[in-house]
Amino acid sequence: MSLFTLGIARGLLGQVLGMVIGMLLTCAVRILLGWEAWAAEPAWTVGAVCSIIGFLLGVGSLDDWLKWTRGIPTPLHHGPPVDKPAWTRYFSVDYNHKVIGVQYTVWGILLLMVGGTVAMIFRTELARSGLQFLGLDLYNSFIGMHGMIMIFAILLGVGGMANYLVPLMIGADDMAFPRLNALGFWFNVPGSILLLLSLFIGGWDAGWTAYPPLSARGPIGYQLFFLGVFAIGLSSIVGSLNLLVTLLRMRPEGMSLFRMPIFCWAVFATSLIQLTATQLIGTSFLMVSVQRAIGMGFFDPRGILGEVSPMVGGGDPVLFQHLFWFYSHPAVYIFVLPGLGIVSELLPVFSRKPLFGYKWIALSSMAIAIVGFLVWGHHMFVSGYNDILRIPFMYATLLVAIPTGVKFFSWLGTIWGGKVHFDTPMLFVLGAISVFLIGGLTGPILATVPTDFPLHDSYFVVGHFHATMFGGFVFPFFAALYYWFPKVTGRMYNETLGKIHFFIMTPAFWVQTLGQMGVGVMGMRRRIADYDPTLGAGQIENWQMAVTIAGFAIAFGVMLMLWNFFQSAEVGAAAGDNPWRSRSPEWQIPSPVPEHSFPAPLHVVGEPYDYGLADAGYVTTASTGDD
Amino acid sequence: MAKNRRHFGIATVLIVICTFVVYWVLDSVLLKPAAAVLEAGPIDYLFDLHIWLIAFLFALVAVFMCYALIVFRSRGDEGDGEHIHGNGTLEIIWTVVPCFVVVYFAWISTTMLIDLSRPNPDEYVVNAEGRQWSWLFTYPESGAVTADLVLPVNTPIRMDLTSDDVLHNFWVPEFRVKQDSVPGMVTHVRFTPTVIGEYVLRCAELCGTNHSGMLATVRVVSEEDFQLWQSEQLAQAQE
Numbered sequence: 056m057s058l059f060t061l062g063i064a065r066g067l068l069g070q071v072l073g074m075v076i077g078m079l080l081t082c083a084v085r086i087l088l089g090w091e092a093w094a095a096e097p098a099w100t101v102g103a104v105c106s107i108i109g110f111l112l113g114v115g116s117l118d119d120w121l122k123w124t125r126g127i128p129t130p131l132h133h134g135p136p137v138d139k140p141a142w143t144r145y146f147s148v149d150y151n152h153k154v155i156g157v158q159y160t161v162w163g164i165l166l167l168m169v170g171g172t173v174a175m176i177f178r179t180e181l182a183r184s185g186l187q188f189l190g191l192d193l194y195n196s197f198i199g200m201h202g203m204i205m206i207f208a209i210l211l212g213v214g215g216m217a218n219y220l221v222p223l224m225i226g227a228d229d230m231a232f233p234r235l236n237a238l239g240f241w242f243n244v245p246g247s248i249l250l251l252l253s254l255f256i257g258g259w260d261a262g263w264t265a266y267p268p269l270s271a272r273g274p275i276g277y278q279l280f281f282l283g284v285f286a287i288g289l290s291s292i293v294g295s296l297n298l299l300v301t302l303l304r305m306r307p308e309g310m311s312l313f314r315m316p317i318f319c320w321a322v323f324a325t326s327l328i329q330l331t332a333t334q335l336i337g338t339s340f341l342m343v344s345v346q347r348a349i350g351m352g353f354f355d356p357r358g359i360l361g362e363v364s365p366m367v368g369g370g371d372p373v374l375f376q377h378l379f380w381f382y383s384h385p386a387v388y389i390f391v392l393p394g395l396g397i398v399s400e401l402l403p404v405f406s407r408k409p410l411f412g413y414k415w416i417a418l419s420s421m422a423i424a425i426v427g428f429l430v431w432g433h434h435m436f437v438s439g440y441n442d443i444l445r446i447p448f449m450y451a452t453l454l455v456a457i458p459t460g461v462k463f464f465s466w467l468g469t470i471w472g473g474k475v476h477f478d479t480p481m482l483f484v485l486g487a488i489s490v491f492l493i494g495g496l497t498g499p500i501l502a503t504v505p506t507d508f509p510l511h512d513s514y515f516v517v518g519h520f521h522a523t524m525f526g527g528f529v530f531p532f533f534a535a536l537y538y539w540f541p542k543v544t545g546r547m548y549n550e551t552l553g554k555i556h557f558f559i560m561t562p563a564f565w566v567q568t569l570g571q572m573g574v575g576v577m578g579m580r581r582r583i584a585d586y587d588p589t590l591g592a593g594q595i596e597n598w599q600m601a602v603t604i605a606g607f608a609i610a611f612g613v614m615l616m617l618w619n620f621f622q623s624a625e626v627g628a629a630a631g632d633n634p635w636r637s638r639s640p641e642w643q644i645p646s647p648v649p650e651h652s653f654p655a656p657l658h659v660v661g662e663p664y665d666y667g668l669a670d671a672g673y674v675t676t677a678s679t680g681d682d
Numbered sequence: 683m684a685k686n687r688r689h690f691g692i693a694t695v696l697i698v699i700c701t702f703v704v705y706w707v708l709d710s711v712l713l714k715p716a717a718a719v720l721e722a723g724p725i726d727y728l729f730d731l732h733i734w735l736i737a738f739l740f741a742l743v744a745v746f747m748c749y750a751l752i753v754f755r756s757r758g759d760e761g762d763g764e765h766i767h768g769n770g771t772l773e774i775i776w777t778v779v780p781c782f783v784v785v786y787f788a789w790i791s792t793t794m795l796i797d798l799s800r801p802n803p804d805e806y807v808v809n810a811e812g813r814q815w816s817w818l819f820t821y822p823e824s825g826a827v828t829a830d831l832v833l834p835v836n837t838p839i840r841m842d843l844t845s846d847d848v849l850h851n852f853w854v855p856e857f858r859v860k861q862d863s864v865p866g867m868v869t870h871v872r873f874t875p876t877v878i879g880e881y882v883l884r885c886a887e888l889c890g891t892n893h894s895g896m897l898a899t900v901r902v903v904s905e906e907d908f909q910l911w912q913s914e915q916l917a918q919a920q921e
Contacts, residue, residue, distance in 0.1 A: 191891045262888050268865060269848040269890055356866020372849060372864055407756070408763035415773045437851065439862045439869035442799055446792055453784040457777060464776040465768070467746045473763030474756040485751070492743050499784075500732040503791035505725045505798060509714075509858045512851060512886040576712045578855030580886045583894035587882070590855075591713040636760075667765035 060139055062147030063244065066114030070245050073109020077102035096275050099256065100348050103249055103282040110245035115148045116238045131233060134650050148241065150233035153648055155240050156219025157543065160536075162240075163211030164617070166247055170204035171610055173197050182603040184588035184596055194584035196258030196276070200250075203263040203280065207247050207287055209390045209524070212532050214239070214294050216393055217322045220539070221298060223641035223648065224316040226657030226674065227305040232297050239294035246286030253279035262582055264383070267354040267375050271346050278347065281340040288337045291389075295329035298322055307674075309659030313414055316639050316663050321396025324420040325389050328427065332382040339378035346370075373440050380431035388427040391527025392420050395462055395491070397535045398484050402466055404637045405481035406473030409664040412465040419458035419465075426454050436507050445504050452502040459495055463488070478635075479553030483534035486561040491526025493568055494519060512582075515575025522568040530561075533616065540620060541630030545647040548627060552619040556612045563608035570602035638663060638673045693749050700741035701734075708733050718856035718881065718902065720874040724794050725858045731790075735783070798859070799872060805838040812843070812850030812863040814889055815896040826915035830899040831883060834908035838874045851887035854900055862887055875902040 058064045078098040086092050111117050119129040131150055135141035144154055145161075177197045180189045189197070218236065222229055230236045253259060257274025270277055302323050306315065342353040355370040403410045410416065432440070432448030466488060475481070497519040500506045510516065533556075540548050575581070577591030577598075588596055633642040644652060655676040665671035712733075717726060754763065808831070809820045819828050833839055843852055843863035852871055853860040861871035885896035903911065 191894070195888070195891065195893070260888075260890055266849055266888070269888065272848070273890070356864075370866075372866070406754075406763055407761070409765060409767045411766065412768035412773050415768070415777075437860050437862050439864045439867060445795065449791060449795075450785075450788045453788050456784055457780050460780045461773065461777055463743055465773070467743065467750065468766075468768065468772065470747065470750040470754060472766060473750075473754050474759070474761060475751055475754055476756045485747070488747065489744070492740065496736045496739055499735070499787060500729070503728060503732070503787055505791055505794045506729050506732060508725060508860045509729075509855065511860055512853075573711060573713070576714055578715045578884075580853070580884055580894075582888045585894045590715075594713060662767075664767075665765070667762035 060147075061143055062114040064146075066110045066241070066244060067248075069109035069111075069113020070106045070248065071109075072113075073106040074102040076109070077105030080105070096278060097348055099275050100278045100282070100344065103279050106249070107242075107245045107282065107286050110248075111238070111241060114241050114244075116234075116241040118148070119234055148237050150229070150237055151650065152218050152222050152230045152233070152236060153543075153652070155236050156215050156217075158215075158240050159211050159218055159243075160215030162243060162247075163208045163215055166204050166208035166211060168613075168617075169251070170201050170208055171613065173201040173204065175606060175610055177201070178603045178606045180584070181586070182600050184586055184599075186585055189584065191584050192258065192260055195260035195262075195582070196254060198582050199259055199262040199265070199280075200254060203250060203284070204247075205524075206263065206386070206390075207243070207250065207283075209528050210287060210291060211243055212528065213325065213390065213393045214243075214290070216318075216397070216532070216535055217298055217325075218294070219543070220641065221301060221319060221322055222305070223644075223652055224319055224639060225302065225305060225310060226307045226640050226653055227301060228651060228653065230297050231300040231305060235293050235297050239290045239297065242286045242290035242293075246283045246290070248283075249279045249286065250283035253277070253283070264379065265340065265343065266379075267343050267346070267372050268356075270343055271354060278344055281344045284340055285337050288333045291329045291333045295326035295333075298326040299330065302326075307657040307659055310657075313417065314659055314663060316400060317410060317413065317416060318393070318396040318400040320417040321392045321399070321420050324424040325392045328385045328389050328392075328424050332385045332428070334382075335378050336382035336386075339375055339382075342378075343375065373435070373438055376435050376438055377431070377440075380434045381428075384431040384434060385424075385427045387523065387527075388423055391491075391523060392423065394487065394526075394528045394531035396420065397531035398466065398487050399462070399469075400639075401480055401484045401534060401538060402469045403664045403666055404635050404639075405476045405478065405484070406470050407476070407666045408469060408473035409662070409666055410465075411468030411471075412461070413664065415461050416465050419461040422458040423455060426451060426458070430455060433502055433507075436504050437511050449502055449504055453499060456495070456499060463492065463495070478537075479548070479550060479557060480534045480538035480635075482554065482557040482561075483530050483537065486557060486564075487526050487530035487534065489526070489561070490522055490530055490564055490568070493565070494522030494524075494526045497522065497572060510575060512580060513575035514579045514581050515572045517581050518568045518571030518573075518575060521571065525564055525568070536616070536620070538635065539641075540623070541634050542641060542646050542648065544624045544627070545630055545645075546623055546627030547630040547634065548623040549619050552615055556615045556619070559615070560609050560612035563605040563612070567602050567605035567609065570598050570605065574598050574602075638665065640674045643674065689749070689753065693745055696745045696749065697738075697741045700745050701738045704740050705734060705737035708737060715855040716877075717858070718854075718875060718877040718879065719858065720876055721798055721872075722856075722858045724797070728791065728794060731787075735787075799870075801840070802838040802872070805840040805872065806834065807840050807842060808833070809842045809844070810852060810863065811846055812852075812885065812889070812896075813846040814848065815885070815892040817850075817883065817896075817898045818846075821912070821915075824912045824916055825919060826912060827919075828915070830901065832901045832903060832908065832911055833875050834905050835875050835878050835902050837905070838872065841871045843869045843871065848889050849887045850885045850889050850896065852883065853886040854881045854883050856881050860886060878902050878904060 081098045081101045082092045122129050135144050180187055253276035257276040259276040259280050260273050261270040345351050346353050352370040354372050354375045399416050429451040432444055433452045436445050501510055537553055574595050577595055579586050630646055632646055657674045659674055661671050661673045663673050807822055811818045819831050845863040845865040850863045857873050859871050859873050861869050879902055881900040883898040883900050
């Protein structure tokens with residue numbers, strides 16, 4: 056078997072060829088125009104665009120559509136590839152949503168490890184004041200890189216959970232558009248490769264937010280970063296469209312919207328945001344990209360780019376922030392809503408009690424999604440935009456607290472009076488609640504403008520943000536990995552290792568996030584390579600050391616989890632079909648899930664979370680019924 | 683029900699205790715820089731109010747959660763919990779009550795914000811221009827140009843900020859307030875220094891390689907010292 060039977064190998068080759076072709080194309084055009092043949096920035100930019108197309112052609116994600124243009128029929132193939140080993144399907148284009156879900160998740164975990172490694176490097180640097188081993192420019196590249204890699208990782212993790220679980224939870228055979236689903240995943244690979252590659256051609260030093268004018272001036276790495284984000288954004292858009300159609304059109308008979316498993320509501324709300332907001336980050340980055348490449352000064356106030364083009368000026372750097380945050384604030388809800396959905400999904404199973412206030416929790420996700428569109432301006436309280444704008448954005452931002460509160464109180468109502476089991480997934484759910492509580496409670500102090508003044512762009516924001524991301528995504532994601540691991544692999548993970556992971560990671564994260572907030576209150580700015588050791592009456596270095604140690608403890612915990620999964624996938628005990636005694640449809644079928652998940656169409660005959668009510672069914676297969 | 687009432691009674695007591703404990707812990711570990719401007723008064727007051735709110739809400743959720751996890755833990759049996767789907771009254775209460783809290787906080791913040799940004803007819807204006815990676819201060823009244831900022835105590839100050847290249851941010855932690863400086867436009871930040879001393883102005887908007895080192899000294903001096911300093915600057919400029 057040659058290496059190139061793997062789609063991903065062909066894709067990578069295609070990406071390299073695409074890059075070279077794009078660069079040659081640029082040189083050719085420049086020669087025709089009578090300019091010097093080589094100019095690094097346009098060559099890399101065009102090369103990067105072509106490299107994404109090259110990857111998709113190479114991996115074969117566009118094959119079927121290209122055949123359609125020539126009138127060749129392409130029946131949907133189910134099952135492992137006919138002439139290759141079964142495992143190769145995970146490295147090639149495959150249209151089964153369960154394979155695609157695993158592809159998303161594994162790629163997401165890989166990026167999580169890369170992003171975490173970058174964080175560990177600069178956390179080590181920050182353990183002491185003064186510059187130890189990182190240069191200023193590399194440090195600045197690393198913070199942005201950590202941020203953006205993690206965003207990619209989270210989007211992939213969200214995509215993984217949604218693609219694997221949604222069709223199973225609603226009893227659908229697959230997603231509505233399997234080919235689009237595969238394309239959605241494969242966009243991510245060239246996108247993240249471009250992002251990583253950007254570090255080697257100069258990096259980019261304006262953080263993941265890439266505010267111009269700084270981002271319009273720095274190294275060429277910016278172009279690859281912008282295009283990488285563009286590719287991921289395309290993935291978000293096609294993926295969310297697919298999920299929305301699947302959720303709206305492919306539910307079985309009897310499953311009204313309010314009878315879906317609650318995770319589906321979270322995915323629905325998330326997909327609405329992804330489908331409608333992602334365009335804005337694409338637009339804002341594209342505009343900076345064009346400003347850099349050919350001097351169209353959208354965000355250039357007074358001809359800073361004078362040498363490139365004498366006509367620039369009149370652009371507005373603040374405009375970029377509006378466009379950017381119109382996606383990037385709702386993006387935070389894209390990251391946390393599925394995680395909060397996991398919390399709501401797992402709590403009833405491990406409390407053996409119905410979800411408290413199902414409709415309220417479902418609608419609170421929608422409320423967060425909608426209000427989330429109206430709050431972007433709180434990132435700009437000190438940006439220099441019109442002072443009056445601060446007030447409506449402050450009110451809107453504080454409103455987010457209300458649906459979020461509904462979730463917390465409903466979760467408490469779910470546990471109250473239950474019979475709580477403390478298996479590893481449940482522990483991570485409880486950890487998620489505790490951490491998201493810290494993240495949520497530190498939000499209002501940033502939302503009211505007067506208290507935002509001292510905290511804005513300080514390390515307090517870093518602490519707050521990490522608490523929302525860990526509580527809203529990382530902890531629930533890990534809970535989901537432990538919970539559905541037996542469903543995906545058919546084997547049980549090692550419970551002791553799982554518990555050790557939890558008891559290392561949770562206290563470590565509390566120390567980390569509270570430490571970050573603490574140094575922020577002392578007056579430490581965010582995104583600085585070196586800090587003033589006299590801050591906080593000379594206490595700051597001790598706090599920083601504690602945060603760094605906590606960070607390493609978290610990294611150790613994550614590695615323990617991955618080792619557990621690797622090990623258990625081989626030698627774990629057979630898990631059985633339904634080890635958690637869940638009522639959800641995916642647990643009523645064999646583990647691992649067969650190629651065609653459900654032997655017959657589902658019929659929904661009851662409520663999803665009727666724990667504690669004897670003989671109350673949720674789903675049955677039609678074969679037991681009327682024929 | 684009677685059992686639930688006892689549970690709620692115990693939980694309430696624990697919440698009250700926990701609120702005070704959390705407030706005390708946060709108050710002692712959060713090391714705010716000393717306040718050196720008039721505006722720090724209301725800002726720190728609101729900050730303190732938030733810490734109370736955080737302490738209470740943390741106690742509320744944490745106590746109920748831990749209490750429920752202990753009392754309602756599974757004791758090895760395979761049975762299920764109570765079959766309760768929810769409680770509409772409770773849901774409405776915990777939707778409506780937070781609305782009032784939120785609007786209250788937004789309202790006092792709004793009035794405070796209006797006070798903080800109200801122009802003062804007697805304000806002393808200093809222009810500041812950020813550049814990678816230093817500041818340039820010009821005093822329109824005297825024409826002095828400096829790299830460090832010197833300000834008279836107990837005088838309302840308005841900084842007119844702009845930038846020569848990329849975004850920067852004017853922040854002295856002891857002054858609390860913060861404002862970006864943006865190329866192509868002038869932004870304002872107002873404060874009244876109340877404590878004579880030396881502070882550090884720290885750029886708080888990522889501005890490239892040496893962002894972490896973009897610092898300037900801020901000296902707040904007495905009115906007489908300020909006049910003296912100003913005439914010195916003028917004399918130097920005329921030489």
